[in-house]
Amino acid sequence: MAKNSSLTAAKSAKEDEFYTQLSDIEKELKHYRSHFEGKVVYLNCDDPRVSNFFHYFSYNFEKLGLKKLIATCYKSQDIDLFSEHNTEQAVYLEYEGDKDGDLVPGPNEIGIKPLKGDGDFRSSESIELLKQADIVVTNPPFSLFREHVAQLIDHNKKFLLIGSQNAITYKDVFRLFKEDKLWQGYNSGDMAFQVPDHYPPRETRFWVDESGTKWRSLGNACWFTNLDTPKRHEDLILYKSYSPAEFPTYDNYDAIEVGRTEHIPADYDGVMGVPITFLSRYNPDQFEIVGSDHEVKDGLLPWLVREGWTGKVDRAYLNGKRMYARILIRRKGAPA
Amino acid sequence: MKMTIQPTKVTVRELTSGYQDHAEAGVVGYGGKLDIRPPYQREFVYDDKQRDAVIDTLFKDYPLNVMYWAVRDDVPEGDERIYEVMDGQQRTISICQYVDSVFAFEGRYFHNLQPDESARILDYELTVYLCSGPPSEKLAWFRTINIAGEELTDQEMLNAVYAGPWVSEAKKIFSKNGCPAYGLGSAYMKGSPIRQQYLETVIKWFNDGDVESYMAAHHHDPNANELWLYFQAVIAWVNSTFPKYRGLMKGLPWGVLYNQYKGTSWDSAKLEARIADLVQNDDVTNKKGAYLYVLSGQEKHLNIRAFSPAERLAAYERQAGVCPVCGEHYELNEMEADHITPWREGGRTSAENCQMLCVEDNRRKGAR
Ligand SMILES: C[S@@+](CC[C@H](N)C(=O)[O-])C[C@H]1O[C@@H](n2cnc3c(N)ncnc32)[C@H](O)[C@@H]1O
Numbered sequence: 001m002a003k004n005s006s007l008t009a010a011k012s013a014k015e016d017e018f019y020t021q022l023s024d025i026e027k028e029l030k031h032y033r034s035h036f037e038g039k040v041v042y043l044n045c046d047d048p049r050v051s052n053f054f055h056y057f058s059y060n061f062e063k064l065g066l067k068k069l070i071a072t073c074y075k076s077q078d079i080d081l082f083s084e085h086n087t088e089q090a091v092y093l094e095y096e097g098d099k100d101g102d103l104v105p106g107p108n109e110i111g112i113k114p115l116k117g118d119g120d121f122r123s124s125e126s127i128e129l130l131k132q133a134d135i136v137v138t139n140p141p142f143s144l145f146r147e148h149v150a151q152l153i154d155h156n157k158k159f160l161l162i163g164s165q166n167a168i169t170y171k172d173v174f175r176l177f178k179e180d181k182l183w184q185g186y187n188s189g190d191m192a193f194q195v196p197d198h199y200p201p202r203e204t205r206f207w208v209d210e211s212g213t214k215w216r217s218l219g220n221a222c223w224f225t226n227l228d229t230p231k232r233h234e235d236l237i238l239y240k241s242y243s244p245a246e247f248p249t250y251d252n253y254d255a256i257e258v259g260r261t262e263h264i265p266a267d268y269d270g271v272m273g274v275p276i277t278f279l280s281r282y283n284p285d286q287f288e289i290v291g292s293d294h295e296v297k298d299g300l301l302p303w304l305v306r307e308g309w310t311g312k313v314d315r316a317y318l319n320g321k322r323m324y325a326r327i328l329i330r331r332k333g334a335p336a
Numbered sequence: 337m338k339m340t341i342q343p344t345k346v347t348v349r350e351l352t353s354g355y356q357d358h359a360e361a362g363v364v365g366y367g368g369k370l371d372i373r374p375p376y377q378r379e380f381v382y383d384d385k386q387r388d389a390v391i392d393t394l395f396k397d398y399p400l401n402v403m404y405w406a407v408r409d410d411v412p413e414g415d416e417r418i419y420e421v422m423d424g425q426q427r428t429i430s431i432c433q434y435v436d437s438v439f440a441f442e443g444r445y446f447h448n449l450q451p452d453e454s455a456r457i458l459d460y461e462l463t464v465y466l467c468s469g470p471p472s473e474k475l476a477w478f479r480t481i482n483i484a485g486e487e488l489t490d491q492e493m494l495n496a497v498y499a500g501p502w503v504s505e506a507k508k509i510f511s512k513n514g515c516p517a518y519g520l521g522s523a524y525m526k527g528s529p530i531r532q533q534y535l536e537t538v539i540k541w542f543n544d545g546d547v548e549s550y551m552a553a554h555h556h557d558p559n560a561n562e563l564w565l566y567f568q569a570v571i572a573w574v575n576s577t578f579p580k581y582r583g584l585m586k587g588l589p590w591g592v593l594y595n596q597y598k599g600t601s602w603d604s605a606k607l608e609a610r611i612a613d614l615v616q617n618d619d620v621t622n623k624k625g626a627y628l629y630v631l632s633g634q635e636k637h638l639n640i641r642a643f644s645p646a647e648r649l650a651a652y653e654r655q656a657g658v659c660p661v662c663g664e665h666y667e668l669n670e671m672e673a674d675h676i677t678p679w680r681e682g683g684r685t686s687a688e689n690c691q692m693l694c695v696e697d698n699r700r701k702g703a704r
Binding site for chain 1: 384437438439440443444445447448449450513514515516518519520522
């Protein structure tokens, strides 16, 4: 029994081949056009040709004014198939724009080059390609999301990635939010992805379309980026004013509970606990992220624990009730 | 002046020139002269299939349905937008976005098309009816051809035909996401500002349900202060009359209550005590109605629970089938249940307080 369940766990842990739809890429990328002029774009977790990321950037090469497009096909040599992880030697593609004047990327214009290894984004070959790049855009395997982001930060690269909003609660990812090194893009919420044929059916968030293609969806997909956007500088309009009755102080933290982002009081100077979805509206000119309940638990924010409190600090508690995950923020410019 | 409807041809090249999408601040095209989506109007989104069907039509050179543009009769100085899309907004946005290469059709973006293909798209002619004339006639015409419900809500249509400084100012206060009216009143209002539901509701309150004549009368006003002051007064009155907030208060016809009861001086502590009682009373099935009831005294707002079959039967058995008013015997189905102590005097909907009266006596009692 135990053996069996660990087997399923191992199997499901590997199920992160989710292929992004072109329209989801278009809906997000239309907001970043100006960032791509003269840039080298690298798709480092990809299955080119069938990948809509490759499609988007190759077909928009001239429109965006790209310098070069590079894509690695992880464990795959057959660029027309989704990666079946059937080879330990992979290839990568390079595209430098339309040469024959037919205005579309043709097979002869896309260079296919062999890699010695399997195209893992952590391999030295991939790192060499990364060094050439200005912006990495991809939907990395969910199981490797942390490592993927960490690598981009280490190499000081710009990026635009699809992930799950759960990633916000990972300690290292959250720290990047706090340090203003990463933020949410425009779209978040429901997103549908094509999945390989061999993926087993599931009870929820799974369907097969008329053409027999299998789909799965995420309810909390979102884009993570460090490209600046106008959205990130839009002030959230605040219309509530603070009252202790409406915004009670937690039992254990020196902060008030704000159950909905829109309800943040305009005139409160102290620390406020808000839901994680706050980050999709976060404007660093308006608020400062003080930390998270995780960080209080880890002893990183001792000053936030209420004096004399000896109980739990793993989450915020209100009248003895354990709250959902909270991010702790403060109004910018509030007197300390 | 009569209304005129003038058919004209507009090419995709002309339509998409100067196309700019400023998100909430609006979308313009046709060399800046066409308001495709006015500021603070909800954003329509065609799904991918509908959008693709429009582009497919252009490629095949099939005709698209006629579109209607209103010619604005009141264009402020410095504003280039002299036309407004009344019908065809989604098709127009689909076309403009495609030509701007925002999305691909059958894998290719507009800039990937061969020159002859893109020329064909740009040369495609749309049929547009330009409608000019007095707003009331335009409105009547648009209502007849039934644009409302399809693309525009009635209030959006009213905003379009009465476009001018008043509408612009009113939208700033009542129709933006996070607008002042929302900030002040969202706890008491249902609906969304961007769908023009706040604006519509408040005009209805102010003008006894007649939105159109209010807008016609104020079409040329420089600002919407009158409506804003009114709304502030309504919310202030609600706050002082019912200082304790309950979720039940959201979406009640506050303006109507304000209009009718603002002159009376209410003891808010007493009102609160009665409401607290009513919302806990199991006989009250419409808890929201408590607010209307304490002001108007009309029981109908409470939707008081009817006696259950068991309660009726218990009373019938107790009376041995005899109507206590006329003393005659009746079958159960010839009698109706009645509160012995009336509900408003504290009588409850319970077996002890139930009596069965013959139909006629019950009617007579009700009529008193
Ligand atoms: C979530 S899928 C996204 C695929 C594609 N970019 C898209 O969105 O359509 C993750 C991709 O990463 C590839 N992959 C898995 N492990 C990898 C690794 N260690 N290094 C690079 N790519 C990897 C998988 O083959 C898969 O194609």
